[in-house]
Amino acid sequence: MKIASVIxxxxxxxTDKAFDYLVPKQWExxxxxxxxxxxxxxxxxIQGFVIEVKxxxxxxxxxxxxxPMDLEPVLNDELLKLGDWLAENTLSFxxxxxxxxxxxxxKAKYEKKVKxxxxxxxxxxxxxxxxxxxxxxxxxxxxxIKNGIVPHLQREAAKGLLEVVYLVKERVKKKQMKFITPLxxxxxxxxxxxxxxANAQKQKQxxxxxxxxxxxxxxxxxxxxxxxxxxTIKALATKxxxxxxxxxxxxxxFKDRHFERTGPLPLTEAQKKAITPILHAIQHREHEVFLLYxxxxxxxxxxxLQSIQEVINNGKEAIVLVPEISxxxxxxxxxxxxxxxxxxxxxxxxxxxxxxxxxxxxxxxEVKVVVGARSAIFAPFENIGIIIIDEEHETSYKQExxxxxxxRDVAIKxxxxxxxxxxxxxxxxxxxxxxxxxxxVYQLLSLPVRMNNKALPTVEIVDxxxxxxxxxxxxxxxxxxxxxxxxxxxxxxxxxxxNKRGHSSFVMCRDCGYVVNCPKCDISLTYHRAGVQMxxxxxxxxxxxxxxxxxxxxxxxxxxxxxxxxxxxxxGKILPEAKVIRMDVDTTSRKGSHxxxxxxxxxxxxxxxxxxxxIAKGLDFPxxxxxxxxxxxxxxxxxxxRSSEKTFQLLTQVSGRAGRHQLPGEVIIQTYTPEHYxxxxxxxxxxxxxxxxxxxxxRAHHYPPYYFLTLITVSHEQxxxxxxxxxxxxxxxxxxxxxxxxxxxxxxxxxxxxxxxxRYQCLIKYKREPNLTKTLKMILDQYQKExxxxxxxxxxxxxxxxxM
Numbered sequence: 082m083k084i085a086s087v088i089x090x091x092x093x094x095x096t097d098k099a100f101d102y103l104v105p106k107q108w109e110x111x112x113x114x115x116x117x118x119x120x121x122x123x124x125x126x127i128q129g130f131v132i133e134v135k136x137x138x139x140x141x142x143x144x145x146x147x148x149p150m151d152l153e154p155v156l157n158d159e160l161l162k163l164g165d166w167l168a169e170n171t172l173s174f175x176x177x178x179x180x181x182x183x184x185x186x187x188k189a190k191y192e193k194k195v196k197x198x199x200x201x202x203x204x205x206x207x208x209x210x211x212x213x214x215x216x217x218x219x220x221x222x223x224x225x226i227k228n229g230i231v232p233h234l235q236r237e238a239a240k241g242l243l244e245v246v247y248l249v250k251e252r253v254k255k256k257q258m259k260f261i262t263p264l265x266x267x268x269x270x271x272x273x274x275x276x277x278x279a280n281a282q283k284q285k286q287x288x289x290x291x292x293x294x295x296x297x298x299x300x301x302x303x304x305x306x307x308x309x310x311x312x313t314i315k316a317l318a319t320k321x322x323x324x325x326x327x328x329x330x331x332x333x334x335f336k337d338r339h340f341e342r343t344g345p346l347p348l349t350e351a352q353k354k355a356i357t358p359i360l361h362a363i364q365h366r367e368h369e370v371f372l373l374y375x376x377x378x379x380x381x382x383x384x385x386l387q388s389i390q391e392v393i394n395n396g397k398e399a400i401v402l403v404p405e406i407s408x409x410x411x412x413x414x415x416x417x418x419x420x421x422x423x424x425x426x427x428x429x430x431x432x433x434x435x436x437x438x439x440x441x442x443x444x445x446x447e448v449k450v451v452v453g454a455r456s457a458i459f460a461p462f463e464n465i466g467i468i469i470i471d472e473e474h475e476t477s478y479k480q481e482x483x484x485x486x487x488x489r490d491v492a493i494k495x496x497x498x499x500x501x502x503x504x505x506x507x508x509x510x511x512x513x514x515x516x517x518x519x520x521x522v523y524q525l526l527s528l529p530v531r532m533n534n535k536a537l538p539t540v541e542i543v544d545x546x547x548x549x550x551x552x553x554x555x556x557x558x559x560x561x562x563x564x565x566x567x568x569x570x571x572x573x574x575x576x577x578x579x580n581k582r583g584h585s586s587f588v589m590c591r592d593c594g595y596v597v598n599c600p601k602c603d604i605s606l607t608y609h610r611a612g613v614q615m616x617x618x619x620x621x622x623x624x625x626x627x628x629x630x631x632x633x634x635x636x637x638x639x640x641x642x643x644x645x646x647x648x649x650x651x652x653g654k655i656l657p658e659a660k661v662i663r664m665d666v667d668t669t670s671r672k673g674s675h676x677x678x679x680x681x682x683x684x685x686x687x688x689x690x691x692x693x694x695x696i697a698k699g700l701d702f703p704x705x706x707x708x709x710x711x712x713x714x715x716x717x718x719x720x721x722x723r724s725s726e727k728t729f730q731l732l733t734q735v736s737g738r739a740g741r742h743q744l745p746g747e748v749i750i751q752t753y754t755p756e757h758y759x760x761x762x763x764x765x766x767x768x769x770x771x772x773x774x775x776x777x778x779x780r781a782h783h784y785p786p787y788y789f790l791t792l793i794t795v796s797h798e799q800x801x802x803x804x805x806x807x808x809x810x811x812x813x814x815x816x817x818x819x820x821x822x823x824x825x826x827x828x829x830x831x832x833x834x835x836x837x838x839x840r841y842q843c844l845i846k847y848k849r850e851p852n853l854t855k856t857l858k859m860i861l862d863q864y865q866k867e868x869x870x871x872x873x874x875x876x877x878x879x880x881x882x883x884x885m
Contacts, residue, residue, distance in 0.1 A: 083109050084138045085146055087129035089122050092174045092483075094865045100129075101138040102146040111235045112146075115154025115161055117187075119147040130179045132161055148226055150193070152238045152245045155183060155444075157463055159498055166494060172857055172877050173484035181484055182459040186437035193222035195234055198244045199328075205242055209233065217326040219246070257327040259300040261314060263291045264324045273322060283313045291323070300325065340417040345390065346383050355526040359388050362502040363395065363466060370493060372473075372518040373506040375528025376537065376766065377737020378701075381506045382412075384528075385469050386419050388504065393423070393449050397466025397501075402488055404475040405429060405454040411679075411701060416452050427453030427460070430672060455480060458488045458495070465499040468492040473505035473514060474730055479882040487880065489514075508737060508768075509730040512779065515772055516786040531741075538708070538739040538746030540764040544755045556651060561709045561749045568707050569659055569688055573744065575707040576700075577652075577691045578735045579645055580715045586644045588615060588626055592635035597627065603834035608640040609667075610647075620836040648691055648711065656689075664692035697734045703742035708735055713752040713760055720831040721884050722784045725759040729771050732763035783823055785880075788846040791857065792881040794830060796838040796874045806873060807841040810860055814845060817856040822847040831885045838874070844884070 086099035102120050104112050112118070116131050121144050128150060156164070160182055167178040180188055196219045197203070203214055210233060213220045222245070225231050237243045263270065270288045277285055286307050304311055317323045348356065355373060362369045375381045389399040403412055405428060416424045425439040425448040442448045444461045451460040455478055458468075470478070470489055478488040489505065496503045505514055505523070518525040531537065543558040553559060568575050587605040588597040596605050599617035606615035606624065615624050630638045645665040652661055662682050669675045675695070682690050683702055690696060690705075716728045732750060740746020752760050762771040780787050793810055797803040807827030815824050826843030833840060847853065857877050864875040 082136060083112065084135050084143065085112050085118065085131045086133040086135065087118060087120055087131055087146070088175045088179065089120060089129040090127045090176050090180075091122065092176050094862050097168075097174045097176075099132055101140050101143055103143040104134070105145050107229060107232055108146070108149060110232060111152070112149060113154050114158065115156040117150040117155060119150060120144075121147060130156065130161075130176075149231075152195075152235055152243075155187060155461075157461060159463070159495070160459065160461060162498075163459075163491070163494065167484050167486055167491070169854075170490070171484040171486050171879060172854070172861060177483045181456065181480075181486075182461075184437045184440040185433045186440075194219040194246050195222065195225060195238075195243055196220070196246055198242055201242050206237060207233065210237065216324065260297045260326050260328055261300050261303055261318070261323050262297040262326065263295055263322070265322055267292050267295055270322065273320075283307075283309045284317060287314060287317060288322070297326075340414060340421065342421065343415075343418040345387055345419075348383065348387070349380065349532065351528050351530065352380055352384055355528055356384050356387060358524060358526065359384070359467075359502055359504060360391055363388065363391050366500045368497050368500050368502065370496075370503045370505065370517075370523045371526050372510055372514050372523045373504055373526045373528070374510055374515070374518070374768075375506070375508060376531060377508045377734065378531040378535065378741045379508075379528035380532045381471070381528065382415055385471070385504070385506070386415065388467055388469070389420070389450055392466035392501075393420070395466055397449075397464050398462040399450045399467045399469070400457060400460050400462065400465060400492075401450065401452045401469045401471065402455065402457055402478070402492070403452065403471045404477050413452065416450060420450050423449040425451050425453075425460075427451060427457040429454065430675065432672070455488045458491045465495060466501050467504065468496050468501070469504045469506065471506045472734075473507045474509055474511040474726075476727070476882045479880075481883065485878050485881075487882075509733045510768075512726060512772065512775060513786040516776070535740065535742075536745065537766050538736055538748045540736055540748040540750060540766070542750045542752060542755050542760060542764045545751050545753050555655070556648060556711060557655070557709075558749065558751050561751065562655065564707050564747060564749065565656060565659070565689070565709070569656065571706075573706045574682070574685070574687075574702065574704045575689045575709065576696060576705055576735075576738055577648065577689060577709045577711060578697060579648060579691070579693055579711045580713065580731065586640045586647065588638060588640045590630035590633065590635055591637040591639060593630060593633040595630050595632040595638075597624075597631075601834070601837045602832065604832055608644070610644070619832070645691060645693060652689065652691070659689050660687040661689045661691055662687040664690065664696055666693070669695065694731075697731055697738075700738050701741055702738075704744070705739055705741070706744045706746050708739040708746070708748045710735055710748070710750045713750045713763075714754045714757065717754060717757060717759070719885075722779070722782065723882075725757070725778070726775060728757075729759040729763045729775075732760065733766055733768070736763070736766065783846045788823075788848060789879075790881060791845045791847075791853070792878045792884060793826075793843045793845070793857075793860065794840060794876050794878070795827075795842070796835070796840045798838055798872060800839045802871075802873065803839040803841045806864070806875070807843055810875070811843045813860065814843065814856060817852055818845070818847065818850050822850055822853075 083104040084101050085104050086101055088099055089096055112131060112134055114131050114133055117128050118131055119126050120129050126147055156179060164175060164178040164182065167173065168175045197214055197217065203211055206214065210230065225234055234243055270292050274285050274288050287309060290307060300311065300314065303314065314323065318325050359371055373381055373384065385401065392399050401416070413426055425442045427436060427439050431439070443451055451457050470492055473489060480486055492503050514523065517523045541560065543560055545558065548558050565575055586608040588608050589595065597615060598605050599620065599622050601622055602617055602619045604617065604619060606617055608615055608626065613626055615626055627638060629636050645663055649661055649663050652659060662678050664678055668678065681687060685704065710732060713728065713732060716731070717724050736748040739748055750760065750764060754760065758774050759771065779785065795803050795807045795810065804827060811824060811826045818824065823846040824843065827841050830840035830842050860875065861877060864873060867873045
């Protein structure tokens with residue numbers, strides 16, 4: 082008797098544990114940990130993950146599991162253990178921890194079919210299975226269950242002769258291509274041509290083609306080459322002269338792109354010094370965390386590539402994480418150029434189908450390197466030799482919904498399991514990482530100068546208050562305007578960066594100061610010129626721009642703030658001869674547009690690249706000699722203790738785009754608070770000084786890296802319920818923790834209302850609180866019951882990155 086312990090797909094406290102199910106006789110040999118199964122749960126059937134197969138259970142009356150959903154596990158043993166660790170560390174449900182590891186295609190409604198594996202002939206299968214797969218057909222999983230042949234299928238799948246495919250309804254289908262193959266000999270085809278009537282010219286043409294090419298050919302290609310219709314080809318198939326088959330092909334997001342193969346570049350002395358300890362850790366299978374701190378343009382990517390080469394030479398695999406926005410074509414080019422088809426790429430620009438296909442390449446061990454955004458950290462490799470996190474300071478490595486994990490923590494956990502190094506790379510490391518390197522928890526590797534000793538660009542900070550006093554009302558300072566003109570004359574390229582976060586265009590009345598807010602959220606509506614609409618970026622509410630002020634009826638109601646569209650308009654007025662490419666959410670929402678725009682800029686089809694966050698990183702174009710930051714301080718005024726750090730990082734990263742090759746670079750930073758240390762020190766590119774100054778501020782206010790943080794957020798449609806619940810939680814937390822912990826609250830969240838729900842919070846700052854996890858679990862358990870009854874929501878974020 083075999084019993085499967087299953088985590089079921091019901092995210093609730095009461096169900097966040099394994100349930101035992103009896104494995105029916107016919108599945109006994111096939112159910113393994115890591116497979117998904119369908120089980121009865123109450124009156125319904127739901128999916129779950131098998132975490133263990135055992136022979137006894139404490140439960141007397143067990144129900145039987147309905148059926149398996151996989152022929153082989155989708156999660157390996159290491160990922161199952163990682164799921165437990167993830168659920169524990171992020172206070173999340175186990176089902177969420179397992180689901181976050183799989184591509185979206187495996188989370189949808191499924192149609193399951195079994196088919197012959199690539200290159201397998203029907204004659205390779207036992208006779209009993211022949212009827213199910215004749216003519217290259219696919220077998221429905223439901224039919225396989227009805228006919229009781231699943232154990233036979235599994236035996237053949239284990240030999241690599243059969244495979245299961247998920248034809249996912251709505252979400253993703255495996256990509257099928259139609260092929261046509263001659264069924265009879267060349268002589269028979271010739272005889273048929275002579276039998277055909279004179280007017281059947283097109284059919285004759287097709288048969289003649291197959292006499293000279295007696296092998297399979299793709300249907301679309303055949304139709305296009307001979308200029309014949311698909312019905313002509315199908316007519317010959319009905320006569321049993323040709324046969325039509327379908328084959329799965331991977332959706333290759335890069336199929337039309339040719340990658341120039343590149344070899345390793347010679348390393349500078351500084352690079353050699355930095356890579357030596359990494360190679361030592363790879364060769365000796367040692368787990369070590371390296372912080373590769375190198376100024377922009379110092380050649381960090383080459384160190385990554387050569388370390389990965391060493392890992393591949395040792396027969397192992399590599400995971401490379403890059404922030405979503407710098408998954409630019411350039412990063413992909415570098416990895417594909419060096420490692421060719423050994424690379425799988427996972428990021429949000431791919432369709433669900435493409436992601437699924439890339440994931441399957443990894444699972445089938447067809448690739449050695451994964452390059453991707455945050456979720457690629459869960460790539461189902463089983464022999465990892467290195468994990469690299471580029472731009473490790475990026476906030477996008479933290480997931481903001483359950484499970485609220487940080488990719489860096491997951492990387493270190495996985496690397497411990499495989500005894501391999503983790504490399505964290507950045508020109509502006511997060512304070513936490515740099516502090517750990519100073520304490521020797523991480524090993525610090527430095528690249529203090531740019532490649533070929535190129536000088537860092539000269540940076541000038543322009544005080545926009547002075548510009549106003551001098552009568553310049555434009556969004557471009559006089560200096561920046563002069564330099565833009567100069568670059569146009571020299572035929573060099575410029576990048577203009579607009580820090581959009583916290584600086585959206587809002588609609589305001591100039592007479593009475595009334596600002597148009599979202600009726601459901603406590604935040605101003607953002608003005609979008611396309612469609613002349615106002616939108617709420619939190620709940621999606623939309624409205625038209627009023628002609629007169631709703632408060633005082635004045636007609637002077639206008640939008641304020643500088644959006645990229647407004648900058649583009651202004652540029653058109655003052656520099657009509659300049660060609661501008663704008664990159665923001667509106668222009669890059671279509672698939673492939675990000676890549677297309679950067680390619681146009683690279684090919685010199687525009688003089689100025691204007692954009693938001695997405696152009697700050699990873700760009701490396703030889704002709705960029707000027708970078709202008711239009712509003713450096715918009716982030717400084719956000720209610721977030723990391724705002725200075727984020728400002729410094731962003732300004733340093735953007736400045737690093739200029740003068741990376743032969744031509745020297747210049748940077749202009751426009752600001753209304755030029756005296757702020759993060760702007761001053763970004764201008765000097767002095768990370769060390771910034772680190773010391775910022776650490777003093779963090780210490781004084783009890784913030785990381787001196788203290789850990791946990792944020793509890795309570796939301797409810799009734800203001801009083803939100804306040805009183807937060808009060809109760811604060812009292813309980815204070816009673817359970819030591820006097821050293823600082824518990825702040827209840828206080829209103831920086832965005833006090835979202836989607837008609839009031840939001841209150843409690844912030845806990847602590848160093849060592851062994852009782853904290855237990856306390857937080859008690860709170861979640863207590864209020865989770867009320868969530869279903871009363872609509873109260875309580876969420877806990879350990880080490881939050883966003884305090885809004």
